[in-house]
Amino acid sequence: MKNLNRLESGGRIDRSKSLSFSFNGKLYYGFEGDTLASAMLANGLHVIARSFKYHRPRGIIGSGVEDPASLIELLEEEASGNNLCTNVKLKEGLKAKSINCWPSVDFDVGAVVQYFAKFVPAGFYYKTFKWPTWHLFEPFIRRAAGLASAPKEPPKKGHFESRNAHTDFLIIGAGPAGLLATLMAARSGAKVFLVDQNTEAGGSLLSLKLNINQKPAMAWVESAVKEIANMSNVTHLQDSTAWAYREHNLVIINEREVENVSIIERSWRVRAKNIIIATGAIERSLVFPNNDRPGVMLASAVLTFVNRYSVKPGDNMVLFTNNDSVYSYIKDLKTAGINILAIVDSRKHIASAVLAEAQNVRVVLNSIIRNVNGYKKVNSVVVQSLVDKELETIPCDLLAHSGGWNPVVHLHSQSRGTIKFNDRIASFVPDQFIQNSISIGACNGTFTLNEIFNETKSLLCGVSAHSKPLVYEGKLECSKQSYSIEALWSIDLSKEKNKAFFDIQNDVTHDDIQLALTEGYSNIEHVKRYTTGGMGFDQGKTGNVNIIGMVAKEQGIDLDDVGTTTFRSPFIPVSFGSINGVREGSVVLPFRHTPITKWNLENGAFMYEAGARWRRPGYFPIGGESFQQAVNRECHAVRTGVGVYDGSPLGKFELKGENVGEFLDLIYTNIISSLEPGNGRYGLMLTDDGLIFDDGVAFRIDKHRWFISTSSGHSDAVYQHMLKILAFDHPEWDVKITNITNQWNNATICGPLARKLLKKLETDIAYDNGSFPFMTFREGHIADIPARIIRVSFTGELSFEINVSPRNMLVLWERIIEEGTEFGILPVGSEASHVLRVEKGFLSLGHEVDGTVDPYDLGMDWLMSKKKLDYIGKRSVHLRRSLGKVRKELVGLLPNNPNDAIPEGAPITPDGKKVATEGFTTACVWSVVNERWVGLALLENGHNRHGEEACVRMKDEIIRAKITKPVFHDSDGKLLRS
Amino acid sequence: MLLIHCPFCKNRNETEFVYGGPVGANRPDPNLVSDEEWVDYLTMVPNPMGPVYERWWHARGCDQWFIICRDTVTHEILENPSEEP
Ligand SMILES: [Zn+2]
Secondary structure, three states, rough: OOOOEEEOOOOOEEEEEEEEEEOOOEEEEEEEEEEEHHHHOOOOOOEEEEEOOOEEEEEOOOOOOOOOEEEEEEEEHHOEEEEEEEEOOOOEEEEEOOOOOEOOOOOHHHHHHHHHHHOOOOOOHHHHHOOOHHHHHHHHHHHHOOOOOOOOOOOOEEEEEEEEEEEEEEEEEEOOOHHHHHHHHHHHOOEEEEOOOOOOHHHHHHOOOEEEEEEEHHHHHHHHHHHHHOOOOOEEEOOEEEEEEEOEEEEEEEEEOOOOOOEEEEEEEEEEEEEOOOOOOOOOOOOOOOOOOEEEEHHHHHHHHHHOOOOOOOOOEEEEEEOOOOHHHHHHHHHOOOOEEEEEEOOOOOOHHHHHHHHOOOOOOEEEEEEEEOOOOOEEEEEEEOOOOOOEEEEEEEEEEEEOOOOOHHHHOOOOOEEEEEEOOOOOEEOOOOEEEOHHHHOOOOOOOHHHHHHHHHHOOOOOOOOOOOOOOOOOEOOOOOOOEEOOOOOOOOOOOOEEEEOOOOOEEHHHHHHHHOOOOOOOOHHHHHOOOOOOOOOOHHHHHHHHHHHHHHOOOHHHOOOOOOOOOOOOOOOHHHHHOOOOHHHHHOEEEOHHHHHHHHHEEEEEEEOEEEEEEEEEEOOOOOOHHHHHHHHHHHHHHEEEEEEEOOOEEEEEOHHHEEEEEEEHHOOOOOOOOOOOEEEEEOOOOEEEEEEEEEEEEEOOEEEEEEOOHHHHHHHHHHHHHHHOOOOOOOOOOEOOOOOOEEEEEEEEOHHHHHHOEEHHHHHHOOOOOOOOOEEEOOOOOOEEEEOOOOOOEEEEEEEEEEHHHHHHHHHHHHHHHHHHHHEEEHHOOOOOOOOHHOOOOOOOOOOOOOOOOOOOOOHOOOOOOOOOOOHHHHHHOOOOOOOOOEEEEEEOOOOOOOOOOOOOOOHHHHOOEEEEEEEEEEEOOOOOOEEEHHHHHHHHOOEEEEEEEEOOOOEEEEOOOOOOOOOOOOOOOO | EEEEEEOEEEEEEEHHHHEEEEEEOOOOOOOOOOHHHHHHHOOOOOOOOOOOEEEEEEOOOOOOOEEEEEEEEOEEEEEEOOOOO
């Protein structure tokens, strides 16, 4: 296959392996070893994307992770959202499309935005869309400023994976510095992890044709890679990016090409004793008008496309620079057949040795690029002399520029290391190290190969994670290189009409920065937020230092004083799949089930999550029954016959030791320690700031042995609370707590016929009220199963909680249903249980207990012990109440019209006026016993307002209701004690 | 993600632990302090830039509560802190 811009020979591609791919529905060809970007350029594709804000046509600017513009969306098998085409390895059949354009990248309707640009300045969203509400504008802005769409379906082939690893050395970057460090560490016998984000090792040596020991540098790279491949103490990953440096030397790595083809991506979490950062440097843009036009590229990217991918990005080229690096490219670019028309250098003087490398190419010193012509492709550039301001237009199809080099200090900065400005290279370099890491090579501001090797050797001598010292024996003689720069953060743009971009990804222009400064946003973190410069997927890799330089220049201060914005992870965009690993779908947060889930499903239960990930039956509809019909039927069974409820999710704890009584007296508001064995008590737990934390029951088994139950959703928090008190406030107490939530399940039989049913099941326990009264428990057998039976009631009916071990739960449940059939037994779901407790006015955490009420508000004064000098929460409750403020108190509500339902949470206002609320409804249910709607509410001063009328203020109506005691059934509790 | 030293399980990842806040004053006898002192006890917790003693619970491990001294700037967990909490 013939590619339009492919060179005849050379490059690190395999011309025997031709690969087809499609872009925006058209078929193209590339080779094994290409990236999507190099294959696109080889096929003469220039416009790849449309810009974020102005929809300007954008092409390929960089050759790797630094590219700020060439986002595409991958489709079908490889489906994933925002990908830089410079980062996507070309594969057979790859399908990609442009983003942020409609109907096509060549003709984009959104591009009209650029003509209204003056109406969309920096800070525009903050200023304009405040009134009446941001939500009014959000959908429009999201559509206009979209990135790629997320894939609709999870990947069809394969899965994601995560791994943990521990190592002596983690070396990040397999360029010359990283490879030398790897050899030194590996030869000492230490455990070494080497990761590199390129498809192959070599770093800058893949693009620069340098010599090591009189041979091509890549020969040295290849021999180093070969050596470590045979060492069992080295793990070497290519195509893998270290994207986060966390606390305690933890680095997270995204591996994209995994040896096992069924793994899409793998995430590594590596803890290393020593981390050696060798992440290189990224070329910085120059800022001049229209510096974003397709055909304007970073000079290093042009060299990489020529040398590594054998692609010629243009025929007639102009170079624009403020530093030496482009001069060393001339020989290779000329060899590739590129006609170099001029090197425009902003400096007054350059060294003669550097000038010699220009090889008779015209060098225009003390000059800048004033403008770029061409919309979808450069067709000429305007050069301006800084001396006489004379303009010269040079026709060309490629403008390569270099504003110097930014050491990749991202990981160092993420590790909380500090950075400082270095005048010699006009950029930021690592300063103080906080964790166990060092930076070597270009990411440390060291750019020439000789210096990189010398620095690596000397810095690694000081590192010893292993007994052996790190040394490199052997010579490393390298090609001569030199580097010098004169900072140019931007050309003079006063009175400039055309857009000059500081941050190409976010469309942040010179004008935006000026506006931020004019409006007083002078701190660099404010400039960032006001303009969005340095945000987004590229995190300002090519442009941020120019913004800092510009802010420093405008304010007349040093770059060190401006500082940088925070370097955040991820260093590159990372897929959610890779972060999640195997935690997909139901295993992200698994549901908790009781042993009868299968029975519930087989019996038509409507299941849902009911707190703490417990999957519970809501109700059991029969035939075409509605929700309300099913719930009414279940309630009716409990009130008139018998029902059975699965109470297994209740939190359950056993407490043992000499001081359990004292301990329970501390954590509950009432006295528990006086209980006789076999007896129990309902109790409330508060936090020490006087808020209700949990409610439940506590029973005494014998002198030093107790068990308590907590609400299902709070059992973990209660466990934590109890252990914390014992660990820090009362380490001297002898109290041992065992969490038995999962060791005991329970079937709660409730209803007036409960006792009759129990007697039918074979049992050695007497159930009559005299021998087994309310709030006691008995141990024995039922249906031949060992059981602990507790007389508590959450429904207000006669009720027995039969606790058995999980292996017996289903057997017990099926026996209860079988024997209960003659009494019309029904399984009861959470919904009916809710109705029954509201009829009784029993409180429910999250409904009546919302983190503001205390027990007095709920009418539970009797639970606040007056005898005890102290219990958790006592002081705070009384302190708060002593302020004498009006409290919201629990009341019942009877809607004047018995068929009026009040929505949960509905506000109550004085006389139903549209004024500040005086309370709200916490629950409202259809009461089967009262045949009407009944509700509970928290209402200001509610205890003194029984008999008055409350007005529930709905949007278009007022629901009037009588205020009552919060109990609608068996108010003196005769039934539950029967 | 911190690497936290549990006295029972040794070094484990932070995801296994629950944070229990910095170590403040001991709980006073509520009957012996003024309102102000009681409110101070509840609300005034150390929040320094630098070393601070704090409580952690090995929730997905051995259930132990324990105290470490962590530098809030560097996250370094000091093995031999100078003074007791
Ligand atoms: Zn532990």
